[in-house]
Amino acid sequence: MNEKYLICEEGLRNVVQDGKKVGWEFWLRIPYYAGVPLSMIDHLKVTIDGEAVPEEAIRFNTSCGEVFTLQELETVTTYRWEYGEKARITVLQDGGLAPGRHKLEVDVALRIIYMPKGNSSYAWAEFDVE
Amino acid sequence: MAIKLGVSLYSLQEDYYLGKLDLEGCIERVSNEVGADGIEFLPDQMPLPGWPELSKEAVDLWFSWMEKYNTVPTSYGAVFFDTMYKNRMLTVKEVVDLTIEDLKRAARLGFKVYRTGIIRKEHLEILERCLPVAEELGIQIATEIHAPRGIHTWWTQEWLEVIQRTGTKAGGFVPDMGIFSVSLPVPFVKRLLREGANEAIIARIEEAYRAKEPLSEEDVRGMGGNEKDLQALSSINRLVYDDPEWLREVLPYTKHIHGKFYEMTEDYQESSIDYANAIRVLLDAGWDGYISSEYEGQRHYFDIGCDTYMDPVEQCRRHHVMIKNLIAKLSGR
Numbered sequence: 001m002n003e004k005y006l007i008c009e010e011g012l013r014n015v016v017q018d019g020k021k022v023g024w025e026f027w028l029r030i031p032y033y034a035g036v037p038l039s040m041i042d043h044l045k046v047t048i049d050g051e052a053v054p055e056e057a058i059r060f061n062t063s064c065g066e067v068f069t070l071q072e073l074e075t076v077t078t079y080r081w082e083y084g085e086k087a088r089i090t091v092l093q094d095g096g097l098a099p100g101r102h103k104l105e106v107d108v109a110l111r112i113i114y115m116p117k118g119n120s121s122y123a124w125a126e127f128d129v130e
Numbered sequence: 131m132a133i134k135l136g137v138s139l140y141s142l143q144e145d146y147y148l149g150k151l152d153l154e155g156c157i158e159r160v161s162n163e164v165g166a167d168g169i170e171f172l173p174d175q176m177p178l179p180g181w182p183e184l185s186k187e188a189v190d191l192w193f194s195w196m197e198k199y200n201t202v203p204t205s206y207g208a209v210f211f212d213t214m215y216k217n218r219m220l221t222v223k224e225v226v227d228l229t230i231e232d233l234k235r236a237a238r239l240g241f242k243v244y245r246t247g248i249i250r251k252e253h254l255e256i257l258e259r260c261l262p263v264a265e266e267l268g269i270q271i272a273t274e275i276h277a278p279r280g281i282h283t284w285w286t287q288e289w290l291e292v293i294q295r296t297g298t299k300a301g302g303f304v305p306d307m308g309i310f311s312v313s314l315p316v317p318f319v320k321r322l323l324r325e326g327a328n329e330a331i332i333a334r335i336e337e338a339y340r341a342k343e344p345l346s347e348e349d350v351r352g353m354g355g356n357e358k359d360l361q362a363l364s365s366i367n368r369l370v371y372d373d374p375e376w377l378r379e380v381l382p383y384t385k386h387i388h389g390k391f392y393e394m395t396e397d398y399q400e401s402s403i404d405y406a407n408a409i410r411v412l413l414d415a416g417w418d419g420y421i422s423s424e425y426e427g428q429r430h431y432f433d434i435g436c437d438t439y440m441d442p443v444e445q446c447r448r449h450h451v452m453i454k455n456l457i458a459k460l461s462g463r
Contacts, residue, residue, distance in 0.1 A: 004432060005148065033143055034174040039214055074216045080182075083175045084147040111213035113249055 003123045005029055008086045011127035012104055014096035021096030023057075024048075024129070027086040031121035032110055035082035038062070038073045040111050042118035046091060047105035053091050061088040097129045133412055133457060134420045135450050136160075136168020136204050138388065139176055141425035142442045144432055146176055153178070154195055161199035164446045169196070170245075170386075170422040172207035173235070184235045192239050204420045205243040205272070205304065205386045206236035210253065222252055226259045233260060237267040243386040245304045247274045248285045257301070258292050264300035270385055276306040277370040281380060293383055302383035306424070308390040310404040311369040312340060314362060315392035317430035317440075327358035335359070339366045374407040378415055385419045387412075392427040393440070394448035398455060409456045423449045 008027035015023045030036070038060065046053040060068050062079045067090075081087055103126050109118035137160040145151040151159070153176045160166055173181060178188040196202060211228065212220040220228075229246075236244050244264065248254055257271050264271045279285045286303065293301040313319075313336045323329060331353050338345045350363050391400045423446040431438040 001429065002147065002432065029147065033140070034172060034209065035177060036174070037211060037214060039216070040211070042216065077214055080177075082177060083143070084149060111216070113210050113213060113247075116213045116219065 001033065001121060002029065002031055003121055006031055006108070006121060006123035007104060007106060007125040010086070011125075012097065012102055012129050014129060015090060016096075022094065023090055023092040024097045025088055025090040026104060026127075028089050028106060028108070029086060030081050030083060030110070031108055031119075031123075032112060033083065035080045035085070036110055036112065037078070037080050038068070038076040041070075041073050041081065042109040042111045043107070043120075044070055044089070044109075045107040046089070047107075048091070048097070049103055053093075057092045059090040059092065061090060063087075099129055101126055101128050132418060133409075133453070134168060135166045135453060136170060136420045136422045137164055137166050137446050138170035138172070138205070138207065138422040138424045140170070140172055140207065141423055141446050143175060144428045145442065152176075157195050157199050157201060159443045160446070161201050163443045164423075164450060166423075166446075166450060167201050168204040168420040168422060169201045170205040170207060170420075170424075171203065171239070171241070174209060175207075182232075182235070184238060189238055196240070203240040203242075205245045205422060206239065206241040207245045208232055208236070209246070210249075210256070212250075222256055222259070225252075225256045229256060229260050230263050233264055233267055233269060233271075237269050242269055243302075243304065244269050244271050245274055245386065246271065247276065248289060254288055254292060257289070258296070261292075261296060261298045261300050265298060270300055270302045272302040272304045272384070272386060274304045274306055274388065275309055275380065276388075277308050277311065278368040280309050280370040280372040281305070281376040282372070286380065290380065290383070302385060303380045304386050304388055305377060305380060305384060306388040306390050307403050307405065307408060307421075308388075309370045309372045310374055310408050311371055311402055312404050313402050314366055314369070315402050315427060315430070317393045317427040318365065319362070321430040322358045322362055325358050326356060327362060328353075328355065331355045331359045332362050335362050335366055339369065340371075371404070374404065374411045377408065377411045381412070381415050381417050384417070387419065387421045389421040389423045389449060389453065391423065391425060391445075391449050392430075394445050394452065396448075398448050398452040400449065400452060405452065406456055406460070409453065410460050413457065413460055421453060425449070 010027045012026050014021045105124040107122045109120040111118050139156045142156045212225050425442050425445045
């Protein structure tokens with residue numbers, strides 16, 4: 001649910017460290033009507049310009065400043081992804097994204113009481129990257 | 131003994147989601163603009179600071195809002211997190227432990243009704259095991275009677291059996307007015323029509339539903355129905371129209387009702403749900419409790435962005451006018 005608003009208007013940005021582009025990031029709202037412990041994220045699939053991003057390159061940044069891989073998220077029961085929170089999602093990729101327009105696709109599933117095997121929501125957006 | 135009116139903050143969720151309102155802002159608008167005092171709160175949707183820890187400061191903040199806006203806590207909307215881990219479901223005891231902690235939070239925030247829902251059989255056992263704690267805390271564990279279940283389905287009947295067998299004072303129900311649905315939600319039909327459904331076919335699907343002679347997929351295809359018409363059919367098959375008289379079977383255990391609605395017109399009509407007969411039964415039974423407006427129409431506009439924006443506060447205000455009008459009319463005032 002909320003597909004229209006999952007990907008936030010902040011768009012796509014390169015992540016620069018020590019003058020080098022080391023990846024890129026975007027902001028994501030939850031596809032549900034409440035917040036959940038992070039362990040209830042069943043999957044988070046990211047696609048850029050039609051190419052699937054390797055799962056190990058994805059990082060979920062919590063509101064309290066912790067950074068987790070998707071595999072690590074499976075055990076994170078004390079921190080939550082709150083309803084309406086814009087979670088920062090980082091993708092590690094040397095060189096980042098080339099300047100220009102990019103298509104971002106996200107498929108995110110939560111295991112909630114009604115759907116213990118996970119419910120999937122899909123959203124996409126196009127953004128210009130500087 | 132009277133019907134009192136409140137609002138579930140669920141009704142304002144889209145504005146909260148987009149950062150237009152915070153928790154205090156929701157309470158303020160319910161009080162000042164809807165003009166209601168009952169606050170139904172979903173902590174996992176609009177958490178207090180530090181949630182799920184509940185500090186003394188958070189409790190004080192909550193009660194300072196209740197005082198400032200002249201509101202009262204009514205129902206605490208909870209869910210089970212039994213899907214916490216990827217490799218297994220939580221055990222019954224683990225969920226009992228979590229639920230007891232949650233009941234304590236609800237009681238500390240002044241709630242008298244703990245709204246939850248039975249989805250799987252084990253939830254019955256979980257809730258039964260929590261009843262003694264709920265009794266000590268003076269809070270009622272109330273399971274929601276919500277489509278696609280109704281009053282005469284196992285969810286409701288087996289919890290009723292638990293309540294009667296144990297003689298507990300802490301078990302009950304939150305009936306959702308959606309179990310008196312007479313048609314598809316109006317904004318859902320508008321959405322299907324936007325997406326290419328056929329008005330005449332949807333009308334026939336709804337007529338057949340009301341006549342309790344539901345159409346089949348073949349019937350709809352035979353009329354030339356498309357995928358959107360079939361979506362209307364599968365949705366209507368999950369709706370419930372219980373005889374409002376059946377409410378009497380659960381009212382002795384009911385302190386709170388969800389006033390589900392989908393779209394209030396300017397002249398205070400909600401055509402999808404049979405409010406008149408449900409309110410008539412409540413009045414006749416002398417029922418005492420809160421009806422929380424639960425607006426659930428916004429989501430059918432949310433998909434296209436808020437270009438069509440139904441102000442949830444105005445929707446709830448109209449909903450309260452409708453209920454007050456029905457009460458006045460049905461009680462001959």
